[in-house]
Every structure is written in structure tokens, then in C-alpha cells.
Amino acid sequence: MTEPEPKGFGPLRGLRVIEMGQLLAGPFVGTRCADFGADVIKVEAPGQGDPIRNWGRNRHDGRTLWWPIMARNKRSISANLRDPRGQDLVRRLLTDADVLIENFKPGTLEKWGMSPSELHAINSRLVIVRVSGFGQTGPYASRPGFASVGEAMSGMRHINGYPDMPPPRYGISLGDTLTALFAFEGMMMALWHRDRTGGRGQVVDAAITESCFAMLESCVTEYSKTGHVRQPSGSGLDKIAPxxxxxxxxxxxxxxxxxxxxxxxxxxxxxxxxxxxxxxxxxxxxxxxxxxxxxxxxxxxxxxxxxxxxxxxxxxxxxxxxxxINSIAEVVADPHFRARGMVRDIEDPDFGTITVPGVFPVLSETPGDIAWLGPQEIGSSNAQIYGNLGLAADDLAQLEAEGVI
Incomplete structure (x- = not known):
């Protein structure tokens, strides 16, 4: 299936974003960009792709129902980032990109010869969004991190649940989503600063632990001045009634x-x-x-x-x-959510009619949209995007045969 050219909608149309990484936190930053019109090019490992392609317990005709949420509006290329030739292809793409999103373990970009200083040497305007468990610096920076660990170590999990019971996890990967939203916010601030002050990009360092920590309201100040450690309060909030x-x-x-x-x-x-x-x-x-x-x-x-x-x-x-307290079935049926576009029915060649989350927030003049539900084939835009770099069909076939793309 041929991927479409970028659509002309949303406030971010004309913005080129290269998304490297996998699963949730990093790619969800790319999804936010794509929902509002950015041209998001997702880089995937040849023959493997993003594991989210195969996540989720439920399938439709063998296809995961998680992938179209994360991949919608994006284009896909394949590149073996462990191969210098694959690294070079991505560097060539980055020479005129606006944003790079990555959520590898800190130090991985540097190992591949794509440190921020090296990338800014070829494109000083590039905004580099780095998503990780603990941030790019500090004693824990080199640790791998997932949402569940960030929620736990930040203090968020401690106040969840009921007293005298083990603190439960949330039914979603909340830490990943929060981090993506903070990273997207940081990206937009960095782009605003770049375009106001001479056009230089910077690094946005977004950590799961810190994103969860940022949601703790008055917990820190309460502890600082009174020694109070907030505890789980079940279905309500302590001292807030009713x-x-x-x-x-x-x-x-x-x-x-x-x-x-x-x-x-x-x-x-x-x-x-x-x-x-x-x-x-x-x-x-x-x-x-x-x-x-x-x-x-x-x-x-x-x-x-x-x-x-x-x-x-x-x-x-x-x-x-x-x-x-609605179940997802009740949310999907709710007339208010339908009227607001919170849930939408999309016609897709692979899924038929499928109900998906809408695009939020709602902008009055330049709203986001869902142009399509994303690439089913890994690297389905290789010919289109690498061709624009000057690679001929024979070159691409050779690189594919050698596992570079």
C-alpha cells in the first residue's frame, strides 16, 4: 500500500519530524505532531519494526488494534541504525528536518554518531526531543526505564489505591503518555524559541520519572513544611469532601x-x-x-x-x-463525545469501519485531523522518501538486500 503525501491540515503542516524509537512514550510525541499536520517520518528497523505493531491482546484479521492509534498520519521508512549506512541515510534526512524524536536508552544516539552536537553541526535548526526513563543526566540516566517504574519511583504510585493494600498500577501506561505530552510541550517551546531568536535548535530532555513527579500537586510542599507524607485515599481524596x-x-x-x-x-x-x-x-x-x-x-x-x-x-x-463511571462501551456510545469528535468512525482499507479516538484539543481555525491510520508495511515509504534523497531504485534494492533498509 502506497502511503499518501503529507496532508495540508493543522497548525503544524510544513513541519518535518523524524521519529526514531518504539513502543509508547517517544512515538506518542510523533502521534501528537502528526495529528496536527506535521509530516512525521517514522524510522523502523528493517524486518522488525516497532514492537507496538504486535502489541495488544485483541486482533482484527490478524492485525493489532493498538498500531493504528500510534501510527496514524505517519509515513514509514526502514533503516538499520546499527549499520553506518543506515545511520548515514538518517543523517541525510535530518539535514532539513525540524524535529528529531528518540526514546532510546541514553547514550545510544552518541554511539551511532548522532549526538546533539554532531546533529547540530549538520542542521543547527534541529530540535532534538529525547525521551527516557530517568533523563539524559544524573546517577540513574543509564538505566532502562518503563512507565510502571517511573510511576513508582516518582511517588505517583505510592498515593494510588487504598490504605493498607499494595499500590496498584493504572490500567494504562500513564507515565508514557504524560511524558509524551510534556515532551511535545517542550518541543513546541523549543520551536517557538528557535523561530524567534535566530533559528537555533536545542535538546528537549523528557523523563518518565519527572513527568509523573510533576503531577503530584502539593505533595512536596506539604512534606517540606509539615512532614506530612500523603497516603493512598481510595476512591476519594483526603480532606476533600464530598x-x-x-x-x-x-x-x-x-x-x-x-x-x-x-x-x-x-x-x-x-x-x-x-x-x-x-x-x-x-x-x-x-x-x-x-x-x-x-x-x-x-x-x-x-x-x-x-x-x-x-x-x-x-x-x-x-x-x-x-x-x-463509564466503560469504554459507554464512552463510545455517548452522544456528547460523538458530537465533540472524541470518538470517530473511520473508513480504512485494512480495517473497514473502525472507531478511533479523535484529535484533541479542538482548534477553531486549524484543527487536527486523521488522514489515514498509518503504514501497515515496514518501510512502505522507502522509495518515496529515499528517492527524494537521490537514491535510485537499484540502489534501494541493493540496500534492502543487504539489510540496511
Whole structure:
């Protein structure tokens, strides 16, 4: 299947991005770029490709359903980066690229003769996005790192789950996704700086541990000034009430978040218990936090007396913040998410009609889009992209036969 030329959509059209790396954190930076119109060229090992091509428990006609999420809107070339000829091909691509994304173990680029200083010598405008477990410097830099370890070592996993139970992992690779978002943010800042100050690129050093650590809100300052070590708090947050999950009569759980004083007064009205808002135990945010268990019990007793439809109707009528705990089936069916483009039905020659996540955030003038669901064949743009470097068909055939591409 021939890959399409880059589409003319989104605020990043015209930006050329070379993506080297595999699995989640690095490639998801490339996905963010591609979703908003950048020409993302994914470099894969010949005959192997990105392992995400084969990840995921479910298949459609033998094809993984994870790959089209990570690969959409990208083009694929193959290059053996352990071979000097493969390295040279990628260096030639980088001479006029805007961004390089890599998530190899620190030191790997240097081993291949593609250190930042060497790359900036051939393209001073290049922004180099480096994603790793622990960053490019520091005592742990040389360690391999995955999302689960970054979540654990950053302190994030410690506060997840319930007291007196082993801290569970999240059902997604949250550390990878967070790191990709921070790396994308850093890339955009570096591009902005480059284009304002004379056109020189720089290195964006994004670590999984630090990305998770950045999400810990007031944990550090609380520990610094009071010695308090935040602990797991189950389905709610310590001293924040009411903000928890509550059952309906059918046993369906709904999140109710009414910890702000004005919102709690609305919830009290919805419960036909307006006097609760004047109760000394619940009159303001601070005292509600001290009596959270009592308050949660009162709300749960009320909520489970009502069918879900009636419970929702009361909460909506009183403008209380709430939300059901949706499964993915319920998300996909939700009319609001459909109207917002959060889930989209795409026609694809390999998958037929397939429902995929949309492109976010929504931009009013230059929105992102999904042009296609990505390359099924490793190196399917070799002829197109390497041909633009001046390599003839015979040259490409020889390099392919020798395992270089």
C-alpha cells in the first residue's frame, strides 16, 4: 500500500519530524505532531519494526488494534541504525528536518554518531526531543526505564489505591503518555524559541520519572513544611469532601464532586436536606474534610435509594458536578463525545469501519485531523522518501538486500 503525501491540515503542516524509537512514550510525541499536520517520518528497523505493531491482546484479521492509534498520519521508512549506512541515510534526512524524536536508552544516539552536537553541526535548526526513563543526566540516566517504574519511583504510585493494600498500577501506561505530552510541550517551546531568536535548535530532555513527579500537586510542599507524607485515599481524596463515588439503587457508581461550599449547598438541596449546608460538621470545606466519612455515608444512603435516572435528574436539576463511571462501551456510545469528535468512525482499507479516538484539543481555525491510520508495511515509504534523497531504485534494492533498509 502506497502511503499518501503529507496532508495540508493543522497548525503544524510544513513541519518535518523524524521519529526514531518504539513502543509508547517517544512515538506518542510523533502521534501528537502528526495529528496536527506535521509530516512525521517514522524510522523502523528493517524486518522488525516497532514492537507496538504486535502489541495488544485483541486482533482484527490478524492485525493489532493498538498500531493504528500510534501510527496514524505517519509515513514509514526502514533503516538499520546499527549499520553506518543506515545511520548515514538518517543523517541525510535530518539535514532539513525540524524535529528529531528518540526514546532510546541514553547514550545510544552518541554511539551511532548522532549526538546533539554532531546533529547540530549538520542542521543547527534541529530540535532534538529525547525521551527516557530517568533523563539524559544524573546517577540513574543509564538505566532502562518503563512507565510502571517511573510511576513508582516518582511517588505517583505510592498515593494510588487504598490504605493498607499494595499500590496498584493504572490500567494504562500513564507515565508514557504524560511524558509524551510534556515532551511535545517542550518541543513546541523549543520551536517557538528557535523561530524567534535566530533559528537555533536545542535538546528537549523528557523523563518518565519527572513527568509523573510533576503531577503530584502539593505533595512536596506539604512534606517540606509539615512532614506530612500523603497516603493512598481510595476512591476519594483526603480532606476533600464530598468528592467520591456513590451507588445508585442499581449499584451503578457515579462520581459526585461537591467539595466547594456553593456546590455543597446545591447537593444538599438535591438531597432535600438543605440543613446539611448549615450543619457545623459540614458548613465549610475545612470541616467537611474532617468529617468526610460521616458525610460520604449520608450521601451514599441517599444515592442508593434512587434509580440512576432519578439520581442523575436530581443532580442535573440542581447543577451539581457529577459523572457516571463509564466503560469504554459507554464512552463510545455517548452522544456528547460523538458530537465533540472524541470518538470517530473511520473508513480504512485494512480495517473497514473502525472507531478511533479523535484529535484533541479542538482548534477553531486549524484543527487536527486523521488522514489515514498509518503504514501497515515496514518501510512502505522507502522509495518515496529515499528517492527524494537521490537514491535510485537499484540502489534501494541493493540496500534492502543487504539489510540496511
Amino acid at each position: 468528592s467520591n463515588i456513590y451507588p445508585s439503587a442499581e449499584g451503578i457508581y457515579v462520581v459526585i464532586a461537591a467539595n466547594v461550599d456553593a456546590m455543597f449547598r446545591r447537593l444538599a438541596r438535591a438531597m432535600d436536606r438543605p440543613e446539611l449546608a448549615e450543619d457545623p460538621r459540614f458548613v465549610n470545606h475545612t470541616v467537611r474534610g474532617e468529617h468526610a466519612a460521616e458525610l460520604d455515608a449520608l450521601i451514599a444512603e441517599w444515592s442508593k435509594s434512587l434509580p440512576m435516572a432519578d439520581l442523575v435528574a436530581r443532580l442535573e436539576a440542581n447543577d451539581v458536578v457529577y459523572g457516571p
